[in-house]
Each structure stands twice: as structure tokens, then as C-alpha cells.
Ligand SMILES: Nc1ncnc2c1ncn2[C@@H]1O[C@H](COP(=O)(O)OP(=O)(O)O[C@H]2O[C@H](CO)[C@@H](O)[C@H](O)[C@H]2O)[C@@H](O)[C@H]1O
């Protein structure tokens with residue numbers, strides 16, 4: 127039976143409690159819009175008559191203040207820089223909220239609440255060279271970026287009023303990127319976002335029912351793509367997007383920032399391989415990745431049920447009103463099929 | 475103080491329990507990607523060498539089966555057609571699930587569950603003419619489309635295993651549309667999607683605390699855009715997107731399909747005006763709208779707390795990893811500012 131004739135299926139996983147519709151027939155629908163020309167990152171912005179890229183080595187003065195660089199004592203030969211975002215979504219200068227007054231009631235009758243936009247918004251520049259993208263680095267080069275995330279999260283942890291840290295990467299204009307130079311971002315929030323609390327509750331429920339951590343126990347049978355010493359890459363059972371891929375630690379760990387140097391190099395290798403496979407198979411698609419960690423200040427009783435992972439999403443289609451309205455995604459590619467394809471990608 | 479200098483704010487409303495970051499400074503950030511050329515709907519697909527549009531009058535035979543048309547006894551002079559989607563996300567032919575077995579456990583150890591993809595997926599063709607878009611119709615023309623939604627929902631209600639009906643519209647390629655001929659869609663689901671259950675819980679909580687319906691009580695002070703006899707249009711307090719607009723009935727009503735003919739004409743006028751204002755102000759942006767109604771089979775004790783509304787979202791930017799990761803949106807435009815601008819749009 128060709129995949130497109132398969133019956134649709136509604137799936138839900140115990141990690142996010144997320145409902146998806148798997149519907150292969152959807153991939154056949156026609157379009158009378160001209161196909162989007164994929165905006166490719168410029169490899170050399172200045173030859174284009176565009177201003178110099180502030181993230182390139184030599185243009186450090188065009189950036190917002192640096193937080194740290196790696197190696198620490200490097201000068202023009204830095205490998206990774208963590209800087210403040212010049213156009214931050216949240217402000218590090220606002221008065222820190224008091225503990226017992228998280229939100230203030232903006233309009234009691236209407237039930238509206240608001241809170242000053244305190245928080246941190248940083249940029250991680252992953253390479254000094256404009257044309258070098260994350261998977262072009264060596265495994266230990268990628269590990270350098272992963273360890274910069276860790277170090278920055280540890281610093282943010284020390285700020286009492288920060289409850290959650292979201293690390294994410296946008297690659298390519300249709301994945302939301304406004305800058306083409308390889309980078310990722312970190313936003314530290316004074317509240318726990320809804321996805322993180324839903325995930326925490328869902329993982330807790332699974333743990334209550336089974337006594338086990340859901341991600342230590344994950345179903346890999348037909349869904350495994352690759353494995354390294356400490357990590358696996360899989361197509362998740364309830365994939366919301368075609369070729370959505372997760373990288374999950376094989377050891378139990380609630381917080382990303384518990385990563386040590388050895389494991390970072392191992393993870394660097396698997397992340398590089400995964401991004402390369404997606405690029406070869408899907409023709410250098412725009413993509414996002416997100417590190418899903420646990421809220422910073424969970425109780426010790428919550429530690430056994432929570433487990434961090436990285437979600438990688440190639441951006442192959444535009445979502446529509448159904449997804450916006452319901453929060454439920456329609457995915458034309460069964461994850462079993464995506465895993466098989468990605469398992470078998472021949473690397474050049 | 476110019477809006478861009480305003481401090482960021484984190485807001486949450488009692489309707490959806492949705493957290494957003496309002497951050498005017500974000501609107502100033504540069505981009506080194508070339509700006510997307512807005513894919514405009516083709517006004518005449520055949521002159522383009524493209525195949526004839528199946529939604530145009532005369533091409534009815536190229537479509538999946540018709541469910542009904544309006545007027546009922548029209549021939550080539552139909553105004554609205556409701557047809558089956560030829561590439562449906564869910565299948566109307568799958569065996570209906572039994573009541574006590576909503577999901578079946580796909581892999582008990584992993585906590586994964588799945589359900590056959592039973593459901594309905596229809597298309598509403600809003601005009602027989604390719605170049606006529608929804609707001610080009612008269613108020614009673616728009617009402618004809620709104621009443622077609624109502625009639626179809628009433629039919630779907632009669633199917634026991636359907637729990638929720640999502641009506642939505644995609645206009646323009648970057649809002650996800652694959653067809654440029656003016657249309658909307660209806661998907662009827664055998665499960666209640668997460669946004670609808672979160673909304674139900676949030677509205678119930680507000681009702682428990684105040685004894686009132688949150689949307690009957692909505693804060694309109696600086697957020698009102700327009701009003702008609704039975705409806706208001708507002709910028710919601712916790713707008714997730716720039717110029718997000720809601721149309722809310724001024725009378726209490728849990729289910730969209732309670733709409734009667736008089737109110738449909740009134741709503742048709744306000745929806746037309748709102749879409750025209752967004753088009754004038756934002757230069758014919760791609761957009762989505764979603765009708766947020768209540769689950770079909772709620773208890774009578776839930777009727778006083780739930781209230782339907784229409785959410786209209788112009789698609790002005792691409793979301794990134796932060797929104798995908800956290801479910802929290804960064805919006806550079808304060809809703810008070812959007813409401814003022816939309817209130818004052820001069821209609822040509
Ligand atoms: N000289 C400089 N010094 C320091 N920082 C500089 C700088 N010049 C630019 N920046 C910052 O660099 C960042 C580059 O980020 P990305 O390209 O990943 O996407 P961006 O955050 O713009 O928006 C995407 O991601 C966000 C978050 O997901 C979405 O809200 C949005 O819609 C989507 O387009 C921007 O945040 C910008 O503010």
C-alpha cells in the first residue's frame with residue numbers, strides 16, 4: 127500500500143499530551159499559488175550592497191554588549207560569542223517582580239492580568255565566519271556551542287525571578303530568521319510557559335501511572351533514526367511536522383544544563399549528523415530547533431519524571447487556520463516513514 | 475513616548491489563559507534576508523497557463539461531491555457551495571469509534587495512544603467568481619456564507635461521535651492557502667482539541683470566581699474597534715499577533731450555530747468592515763480567521779460560562795523557535811495601539 131493511501135490516524139503522546147492528525151492523502155493536494163522561492167541565506171552580505179553583518183568577526187563593535195566568549199581569553203580568534211540581543215523581547219533592566227505578586231491584575235472585572243516584561247534575551251553567535259553554518263563545524267565545534275548554552279543557563283539560574291529558559295535556533299527566513307549568520311537565541315522568562323507546564327504535568331501523570339520516566343522508556347522500535355553513546359535521535363510517535371526529529375539523552379536528566387563536556391561532544395556529533403541528514407534529504411530546508419528542558423525550580427519529587435530533549439523541525443509548509451484554531455497539527459508524513467528515510471540517508 | 479520606547483509587558487487573559495509578550499522594541503530589528511514578495515492570489519488562473527480553478531462556477535464537476543448549495547434550488551446561479559474536501563485530513567468512511575474506547579493504546583509502555591482518523595473535512599466556496607473575495611460581497615452575501623457554516627455544523631452535530639467543529643479560513647499563500655479562490659473550511663473532529671478544552675476550563679474558572687461569563691464582561695475601554703447591533707470588534711488584551719482582532723457577540727451564546735438570520739446579517743456587516751479595514755490598513759495582508767465555539771456536547775452547567783467568538787489574524791511575520799518552543803508569542807504591537815489605528819481607518 128503506498129503511504130498516500132494509508133488511512134488517517136489521530137495520535138497523542140505522553141510527553142506533551144499533544145494531538146496530531148497523520149494524513150498522508152493531504153500531501154497530494156494541488157496549489158494554484160506559485161511556489162515560494164526559498165529565501166536562501168546570503169553567504170556574503172556585503173557583496174550584495176547590504177551593510178556588513180554585525181555577527182561577523184571584525185564587526186563586534188556593531189553588536190550589543192558581549193556576555194562571554196569562548197575560548198574565554200581569545201581575541202579575534204573567538205569561536206563562539208554570547209551577546210545581548212540588541213532588540214530584546216524582554217528587558218533585563220525592569221524592576222524584578224516580588225515573589226508574591228507574579229501577575230498584577232490589569233482589569234479585575236475582565237480577568238486580565240499583566241506583568242512587567244522582565245527577562246533576558248541573548249544571541250549566541252556560533253561561528254566568526256558568515257558562511258559557516260552549525261553543521262559545518264566539527265563535533266567538538268558544535269559541542270562548543272552546546273556548552274555555551276549550558277554556561278549561560280547556569281548564569282541565568284542564579285537570577286531568582288527567572289523560572290524558565292528557552293534555547294532556540296531559527297535557520298532560514300521561513301523559519302523566522304532575520305539574520306543569516308549562524309546563531310541561536312536564549313530567552314529567560316519570569317514565568318513558566320504553557321508548553322513547559324503541560325509537558326511537566328503530562329510526564330508526571332505518566333510517572334504516577336507507571337513509576338517510570340516517559341522518555342527513559344520511549345518507544346523506539348520503528349522510530350529510531352540514529353544512536354550515539356549517550357543519545358538517540360528519533361521521529362516522535364505523534365510528530366506534528368513532516369520529519370520532525372527529537373534528540374533524547376539515553377540517561378535520565380531533567381535539565382539540559384546538567385550536560386557535561388564528554389556528553390556535549392557526543393551530542394555535538396549526533397546533532398551535526400541529524401542536521402546534515404535533514405539538509406541532504408530535504409534540500410537544505412529552513413528549520414528551527416528548541417531545547418525542551420524543565421522549569422528551573424522544580425521540586426525534587428519532580429526530578430524523576432522530567433527529561434529534557436531537543437526538538438528539530440524542518441519548515442516545509444505553512445500552517446493554516448486549523449492549526450491556529452485547534453492547536454492540533456495535520457502532518458502528511460507518518461513518523462515511521464520519516465524515520466526509515468532518515469535512517470537510510472546516504473551521507474556524501 | 476513613542477510606542478517603540480515603551481517597556482515590554484507580559485499579559486495573560488482569562489479567555490484562553492494565553493501568555494503573550496508585548497515588546498515594541500522588537501519592531502525595529504533589521505533583517506538581511508530579502509523581504510518575501512507577497513504571493514498575491516491570482517485573479518485569473520487560466521490566463522496564467524494554470525489549469526482552470528475547480529471552485530469556479532462551471533467547473534463543479536472537478537470538485538469532490540457537493541453537500542449542499544445556497545440557494546438550495548439554484549443551478550449555475552449558486553452563491554455558496556459546501557463540498558467535500560478532495561484531500562481530506564480525516565476520513566468520513568472510517569468505522570465510527572465506540573464510545574468507551576476513544577483512544578486505543580498504541581504502545582502501553584511508552585504511553586502512546588492512537589485513534590482511527592474518523593472525521594469530516596469540507597470546503598465552503600464563498601462565491602462562484604474567482605476574483606470575488608469574501609469582503610467584496612454585500613453584508614447579506616457574507617451572511618450567506620456564515621449561515622452555510624451554521625447549517626453544516628448543525629448537520630455534523632447529528633453525528634454522535636463528533637465532539638468539536640473547527641471553522642477556519644486561509645487567505646493568501648503565507649496564511650497557508652493552497653487555493654486562491656475565496657473559500658473556507660470546516661473540520662469536524664472526534665476529539666476535543668487542546669485549545670478548546672483549555673478555553674473551556676479558563677472560562678469556567680472565571681465564571682466560578684465571578685459568577686459571570688468572561689466574554690459578556692470583556693474589557694473594551696481602549697480596545698474597542700467597532701460595534702454593531704449584536705456584535706463588537708476588539709483588539710484582545712493579550713493579542714498574540716499584531717492587529718489580531720476578535721468579533722464577539724454582545725449577547726451570551728455558547729455555540730456559533732445558535733446564530734439566526736438577523737444576527738447573521740449584522741455579523742456579516744461587521745466581518746466585512748473588519749476585513750476591509752485590515753486590508754486598507756495593512757495592504758491586503760494574508761490572514762486567517764477561526765470560529766472559536768464550544769465543544770458540541772457540553773453540559774447545561776457549562777452553558778453560562780462559554781461564549782463563542784471569531785479570531786482574525788493578519789499574517790505579518792513568521793513565527794520562530796521561541797513561539798514553537800514555549801507556545802508564548804512575541805507581539806511588537808500593543809493592542810491599545812492597534813485598536814486606535816483600526817478605529818480610525820478611513821474607508822475609501
Ligand atoms: N547588532 C546586533 N547585536 C545584537 N543582536 C542583534 C543585532 N542585530 C540583530 N540582532 C538580533 O539578532 C536576532 C536574530 O534572530 P533570528 O534571526 O533568529 O530571528 P528574530 O529574533 O529576528 O525573529 C524570529 O524569532 C522570534 C523568536 O522566535 C520571533 O518572534 C520572530 O517572529 C521571528 O522572525 C534578532 O532577535 C535581532 O534582534
Ligand SMILES: Nc1ncnc2c1ncn2[C@@H]1O[C@H](COP(=O)(O)OP(=O)(O)O[C@H]2O[C@H](CO)[C@@H](O)[C@H](O)[C@H]2O)[C@@H](O)[C@H]1O
Pocket residue numbers: 155156443444445446447448449456528536537538557558559560561562597643644649650651652653654659
Ligand atoms: N477539486 C477539489 N475539490 C474539493 N476540494 C479541493 C479540490 N482541490 C483542492 N481542494 C481542497 O481545497 C482546500 C483549499 O484549502 P486552503 O487553500 O485553505 O489550504 P489547505 O487546506 O490546502 O492547507 C492549509 O491549511 C491546512 C489546515 O489549516 C494546513 O494543514 C496546511 O498546512 C495549510 O497549507 C485544500 O484543503 C484542498 O485539499
